[in-house]
Amino acid sequence: MLTSQWAAICNELGLLAAAGSEDINALGNWVANVAFPAQSVAPVVNTVIDRQLRSHLPSPEGMTAAQWVPVFRQAITNRRDALAHACSDAGYRLAFGWQRAFADRLDDVVGNAIADFGLPYARALVDQLRRHIDDVLTAPMGQLGSMGSPDVVALPPNVDTALASLRGVITNADQVLATTLDGFRGAVRRQVYATAAARLADVFAVIGGELLVRCATRSLKR
DSSP, X not given: OHHHHHHHHHHHHTOOSSOOGGGHHHHHHHIIIIISOHHHHHHHHHHHHHHHTGGGSOOOTTOBHHHHHHHHHHHHHHXXXXXXXXXXXXXXXXXXXXXXXXXXXXXXXXXXXXXXXOHHHXXXXXXXXXXXXXXXXXXXXXXXXXXXXXXXXXXOHHHHHHHHHOOSBOOOHHHHHHHHHHHHHHHHHXXXXXXXXXXXXXXXXXXXXXXXXXXXXXXXXX
């Protein structure tokens, strides 16, 4: 019975029912669409960009391109460590929020399993869930965590092209800054997702090794 209900149980827990190194794309889709959907990550990315880039970049208003572009490039380089740290913090917060929500869902699922099907079924559910997290999810999640931006402040090609096209005195300062900052959005988003996945791999290791054991001990003594 547990096997036939496994997909529904994972769905109720908010977990991917099947994953592995051969199906890393499925896990990546789960991270981006279920664990950390775009609508919840976009404001995080915007905040990181605003706080770590926008407020630290020189305004091009009234400067020539020859003056501003080198200053801009250096300012971006100077933000490398702070931006990477901010992405890491954002990823940690996302993973922590997921962990808390998962713990609540886990309590509900185990409690309902005991009430509906009895202790043996609930024990089997907890054991299979622990194996699923340990053997199926943790390692590929760690792989996703290593797929961040090699250099979060590397200028994207479209930004490099836009900077190279600037000539003379810059009069459209707002548009120039908006274009350059939008160019970094993809790299920042990728880094936030990667660090969130890395933290989630750590969370899975804890859940598999400790939290589920405690949950089983606590819940199955009822």
